[in-house]
Amino acid sequence: MCQLSKVQKYTPSKIIQLILEGFEEKVLDSGDLWDCLTCNQCLKDCPEDINFADIVRTARYLMRHKDQSADEYIAHKGIYTTLSEIMSRPYINPERNMEWVPKECKISDKGNTLYYVGCLPFFNYEFEGLDSIATSTLQIMYKVENEPIVVLREETCCGHDIYWGQGKLKTFIKLGQKNIEKFEKAGVSKIITACAECYRTFKVDYAQIFEEFESKFEVKHLIEYIYENWKEGNIEFVKPKKSEETTPFTYHDPCRLSRFLSKENDITGITREIFKEFEKLGYKFNEMKHNKENSLCCGVSSWMNCNEKSKALRYKRMLEAKEAGTIMVTSCPKCNIHLSCLQNDFEDIASIEILDFSEFLVNHIKASNQSNKKEGTN
Amino acid sequence: MSKTKSKEKFPGFNPEILAFCCNWCSYAGADLAGVSRFQYPPNIRIVRVMCSGRVDPSFVLKALKEGADGVLITGCHIGDCHYITGNEYAKERFERLHEILIKQLGINQKRVRLEWISASEGKRFAEVITEFTNDIKELGPLKVF
Ligand code: SF4
Ligand code: SF4
Ligand code: SF4
Ligand code: FES
Numbered sequence: 001m002c003q004l005s006k007v008q009k010y011t012p013s014k015i016i017q018l019i020l021e022g023f024e025e026k027v028l029d030s031g032d033l034w035d036c037l038t039c040n041q042c043l044k045d046c047p048e049d050i051n052f053a054d055i056v057r058t059a060r061y062l063m064r065h066k067d068q069s070a071d072e073y074i075a076h077k078g079i080y081t082t083l084s085e086i087m088s089r090p091y092i093n094p095e096r097n098m099e100w101v102p103k104e105c106k107i108s109d110k111g112n113t114l115y116y117v118g119c120l121p122f123f124n125y126e127f128e129g130l131d132s133i134a135t136s137t138l139q140i141m142y143k144v145e146n147e148p149i150v151v152l153r154e155e156t157c158c159g160h161d162i163y164w165g166q167g168k169l170k171t172f173i174k175l176g177q178k179n180i181e182k183f184e185k186a187g188v189s190k191i192i193t194a195c196a197e198c199y200r201t202f203k204v205d206y207a208q209i210f211e212e213f214e215s216k217f218e219v220k221h222l223i224e225y226i227y228e229n230w231k232e233g234n235i236e237f238v239k240p241k242k243s244e245e246t247t248p249f250t251y252h253d254p255c256r257l258s259r260f261l262s263k264e265n266d267i268t269g270i271t272r273e274i275f276k277e278f279e280k281l282g283y284k285f286n287e288m289k290h291n292k293e294n295s296l297c298c299g300v301s302s303w304m305n306c307n308e309k310s311k312a313l314r315y316k317r318m319l320e321a322k323e324a325g326t327i328m329v330t331s332c333p334k335c336n337i338h339l340s341c342l343q344n345d346f347e348d349i350a351s352i353e354i355l356d357f358s359e360f361l362v363n364h365i366k367a368s369n370q371s372n373k374k375e376g377t378n
Numbered sequence: 379m380s381k382t383k384s385k386e387k388f389p390g391f392n393p394e395i396l397a398f399c400c401n402w403c404s405y406a407g408a409d410l411a412g413v414s415r416f417q418y419p420p421n422i423r424i425v426r427v428m429c430s431g432r433v434d435p436s437f438v439l440k441a442l443k444e445g446a447d448g449v450l451i452t453g454c455h456i457g458d459c460h461y462i463t464g465n466e467y468a469k470e471r472f473e474r475l476h477e478i479l480i481k482q483l484g485i486n487q488k489r490v491r492l493e494w495i496s497a498s499e500g501k502r503f504a505e506v507i508t509e510f511t512n513d514i515k516e517l518g519p520l521k522v523f
Contacts, residue, residue: 083439
């Protein structure tokens with residue numbers, strides 16, 4: 001069932017019906033498709049495998065060409081999507097803040113493994129503390145890597161929000177080309193990201209649109225990176241302190257890491273495997289009522305549709321979290337932003353601590369005794 | 379005031395500059411500049427707003443996206459805002475826009491500027507515009523490939 005239909009009259013099946021009956025123009029003209037969260041719950045539930053969110057994305061492209069403006073649907077008056085558009089221009093070369101890089105971590109602009117930071121440094125404009133996601137990620141990676149990790153000061157946005165939110169295909173392609181050029185120049189072959197949206201974008205959309213992307217670059221989310229290194233015995237998880245034993249945590253699956261990946265991709269599963277190991281060590285992990293592929297959407301995918309309806313979804317999600325734990329871990333910086341934001345409005349959910357996967361893990365991971373880190377390139 | 383060099387760095391470059399002027403002070407200042415026939419370069423397009431606090435940073439970004447070479451925001455002097463603290467609000471947001479967004483985009487921060495100009499400062503209005511235009515001329519077009 002559509003996540004939105006719980007709070008408003010909007011059903012993907014009705015829209016599909018209209019399209020099948022030949023009323024495509026009517027659907028486009030109505031502007032209704034701006035409302036969709038592109039959360040992909042409907043695909044997950046659809047017996048015919050209709051990829052509705054993808055239809056919405058294409059429809060948005062057509063709707064813009066019918067001179068419909070998306071402006072009123074975009075949160076923060078479009079600041080963040082405008083930034084992406086500016087970055088897509090060939091004459092723009094970002095000079096991003098690098099203060100978050102811890103002193104002990106030596107980064108490089110050339111090498112094998114890249115940490116793709118995403119738009120975090122720009123979010124400092126009005127959100128606090130997100131830098132620590134980047135810091136934690138890098139710290140985790142240095143528990144494994146010997147060689148300096150590549151972090152690009154001039155990194156550009158991956159284009160996710162432009163692509164899904166507004167169907168701006170051309171801008172998306174320009175951003176992609178800029179990124180690929182930079183990856184190639186840096187000589188990287190492995191890309192690690194801690195962002196759900198960047199991951200899906202590289203893994204699926206870049207791979208589809210840009211020839212050879214898949215063969216040139218191996219893309220991993222931090223969760224996979226940690227999982228593999230744990231399995232290979234390069235890192236291990238540490239026992240909780242007494243105070244932590246009593247703090248139950250739960251996990252919010254971002255849609256982009258659950259319903260938005262190919263069926264073979266089992267990020268939700270390996271996340272649970274890691275948590276199972278945590279339970280063995282003495283931590284308390286509880287699932288929320290809606291989890292894995294059925295996770296509830298944060299409601300503001302691609303900075304679209306921050307309104308009373310999506311707020312209702314967020315509130316529901318936070319109530320589930322409250323029931324399950326004191327700490328809510330997620331692996332999408334934007335889920336983090338939107339869910340934290342709601343805590344300013346509702347006191348009853350304000351006590352939940354929302355942490356990124358990287359922030360949560362950084363203090364619970366150490367390099368294995370047996371391993372002497374990886375040798376050189378791998 | 380900026381020096382007028384005999385040799386231009388970017389010959390033929392006519393910058394496009396957008397200015398958001400507060401209705402109560404700097405817009406009136408612009409008027410006064412016109413009435414008093416103070417000369418200032420014609421590169422500027424003025425958008426009148428009711429208060430500098432009305433200028434959302436997204437307006438500035440959109441202007442840059444649409445091809446402006448420079449964006450100026452002007453308001454009443456601190457303490458003189460018609461809506462009491464609109465300009466303080468504008469200043470605080472502007473600083474974040476400047477330091478966090480414009481800088482990280484790799485756009486020279488000189489291209490975006492905030493100035494306080496009162497209704498009686500016609501001369502100063504002309505000077506600010508001239509100086510800003512010269513600065514932008516020095517920097518050259520934003521769209522260099
Ligand atoms: S993608 Fe989500 S919001 Fe959009 S129609 Fe499907 S379930 Fe509803
Ligand atoms: S912010 Fe999180 S839940 Fe929301 S659309 Fe992005 S990945 Fe999905
Ligand atoms: S939920 Fe909060 S942070 Fe997210 S778009 Fe809405 S106002 Fe902004
Ligand atoms: S009224 Fe002029 S700045 Fe507020």
